[in-house]
Amino acid sequence: MRLDDDLKYFESEEFKEILVTYESAQEAGSQVYMEADELTDIAEYYAMVCHDDGRADEAISLALQLHPDAVDPQVFKARQYMLSGEIGSAEELCNAIEDQQHREVYFLRAELLIRQDFVKQAVTMLLEVKESISEDCDYFLYDSAYIFLDYHLYEQALLFANQLEEFAPDWYKTWQIMADVHLGLENNEVAYNYIERMLDIDPFSTETWNWSAEALCGSSKFNEALSSTEYALAIDPENERALQLKAWILIQLGHFTDALLLYEKLIELSPDNSQNWLYASYCLLDANRLDEAIQAVERAETLAENMSVEQAGIYEQHAQILSRKGDVEGALTFLDKAQTYFEADDDLLDLDILRARVEAENGHPDVALGYIQQACNHNQDKNWEIYLQGAQMFFECEYYELAKDMFAALANHSDSEVQKASNYAYMAYCFMALDDDTNALNYIGQAAAAPEKLRELFSNIFPYVQSNEYYDYYYYRVYGQWPNAG
DSSP, rough: HHHHHHHHHHHHHHHHHHHHHHHHHHHTOOOOOOHHHHHHHHHHHHHSSOHHHHHHHHHOOOOOOOHHOOOOHHHHHHHHHHHTOOHHHHHHHHHHHHHHTOOOHHHHHHHHHHHOOOOHHHHHHHHHHHTOOOOOOOHHHOOOOHHHHHHTTTHHHHHHHHHHHHTTTHHHHHHHHHHHHHTTTTTTHHHHHHHHHHHHHTTOHHHHHHHHHHHHHHHOOEEEEHHHHHHHHHOTOOOHHHHHHHHHHHHTTOOOOHHHHHHHHHHHOOOOOOOHHHHHHHHHHHTTTHHHHHHHHHHHHHHHOOOTTHHHHHHHHHHHHHHHTTHHHHHHHHHHHHHHHSSSTTTHHHHHHHHHHHHHHOOOOHHHHHHHHHHHHHOGGGGGHHHHHHHHHHHHHTTTHHHHHHHHHHHHHHOOOOHHHHHHHHHHHHHHHHTTTHHHHHHHTTTTTTHHHHHHTTTTTTTTGGGGGHHHHHHHEEEEEEEOOO
16 A cells, blocks of 8 residues: 555544544553554554654554454564564564465565565566456555555556556556656656546645646646646645645746745754755855855755765765855865765766866866866767756856857757757857957857847846847947948
């Protein structure tokens, strides 16, 4: 079963009544008779929601005392062993369960196999079991798919999801698992098709609106994704995932000030979430609030305890802040720390580019150019992409002479008129910055096929002017008259 399904059940009135009955008896010091599945649900609540293993153990011990042969509490106990790394104890308890044909026992065995890297065997076992099932085959396929999805084994999860779709193509849970799997596979358009069907049935599902935002982000449709988060927050204004998605989308749209307000709220909601501190530091760096940015990223480091999935990103961000503060040695040290989180054969392109930026920001363009060349040598199939990143970096660091020459080389290499025009737009700005108005004017004219890039670069120079009029206005600025005026 999906974790969110469990969490929804824990919020139900039915479960709350069960929990009150149990806790009232505990507080009174008296024992209460409850069914095995009820006590197992209570143990799962303590473990999953309260993160209180002690109280979970008390509930499951009572379940085993009252119902020593019941499957659910034995499976729970075995999974606790498994989650703590005691695979042998988990297998021993699993083998001791009398009803070996119980579905939960099969699911437990599948997880044990996965944790021992016997993924194919887990798939084979569940497929064989599925052939013998005469009822509720849809739920069996659904739960089987989620076992693999929980371990990010998306291809294996898709195998069961596809069978479920053949068996129950119009079932809401089929669309749910298909959307979830395809999001994991980054098949965002496919996922979005299922998500739309889900929203047609249940337009008040915060989780589904969040999935919609994720799928749209994956397709770089950030404005539409932002709308999806607004729908989610209209339903549940404090939904943490929706707030995280909205803040991240605002960063992608360049709205760092608005994003920071959300991250400040998220930090209040979850002060121990290292990701919120990391992303807040991005916003603070954009605002050039460097001391606060350092404090935020250091807090992210402390909370992450070297175990975050974004550990390399944390160190990279720390490096970028130190670079902005002029501490080249410190910045390069943190990039070295980030590199330790990559495998020996990993692509280190981003780190090479970041090292180049550190040097460029701090007055060492020749050293930066060496890192760009190193990145090209290591990624020969991406030479021109890297060269473009380098040209844009030197442009941002205001090395206009160097950037101009690099964009000229890119324009000569490009087969696309739009890409060529985009490079010309950069060259026009470089010439303007170098006080060469004749060439600036010339390249503005040649950049007409890239109006968005022209607007991005020159809108501050010519506000409230259409990009197709930039040539005329620049001409007037240089010569004091409009082109062809007499």
